[in-house]
Amino acid sequence: MTAPQLVLLSGSLSQDSRTNRIARxxxxxxxxxGATTSVFCGADxxxxxxxxxxxxxxxxxxxxxxxxxxxxxxxLVSPAYHGTVSGLLKNALDYVNELARDTRPYLDGRVIGCVSVALSEQGAGSTLTTLRTIGHALRGWxxxxxxxxxxxxxxLDSEGGPADPVVHAQMATMLGQVLGMAKVSARRRERSARPVGATA
Known part of the structure; x- marks a missing residue:
């Protein structure tokens, strides 16, 4: 079966930031x-x-x-800058407009996992809400x-994952949801690429 292809975007320019580390x-x-991953952090x-x-x-x-x-x-992984996503990440997502005439326009049909990183609960919550809103606007799920x-x-722990066991469990659940839905998308891509009349 075709491996699901995932793209991870981190909205921080600080090379060793928590945002970049959690994305990696x-x-x-x-x-x-089993997924194939492409990571775009900061300067990328x-x-x-x-x-x-x-x-x-x-x-x-x-x-x-x-x-x-x-x-x-x-x-999508973003630091909270004044209660919302970083300008770096928002600008990168604006470029998705270039996919408007693609076979799957914008991020149509893609599963989108959202992670916010902040000093305060309020900033983390509002940033997470904004990430989800942008995902919907780009036709993602x-x-x-x-x-x-x-x-x-x-x-974060020494491997760059959440040190808090509750957050670690939340991340594992979210990633499981991303992978589960991405595998469905990968199967659809595989079927659509198969020549007419071919069998699995």
């Missing part, structure tokens, strides 16, 4: 369960402000859009469970 940890967890998403004027896209921008176009699922890492519960 999520990618490792998903890869260990440092694009010019999005302008829908048909400008020629750079190699980095094209690689980003190609990964999303081919994906079965997306995991946010998982039933989103995860907010706030305050002491945002601490």
């Amino acid at each position: 940890w999520c990618a490792g967890q998903c890869a260990a369960r 998403l440092d694009f010019p402000f999005y302008r829908p004027d048909g400008a020629e896209r750079t190699e980095r921008e094209t690689a980003f859009l190609d990964a999303l176009a081919d994906s079965d699922g997306v995991i 946010p998982t039933p469970l989103g995860v907010a890492l706030a305050g002491a519960r945002a601490s």
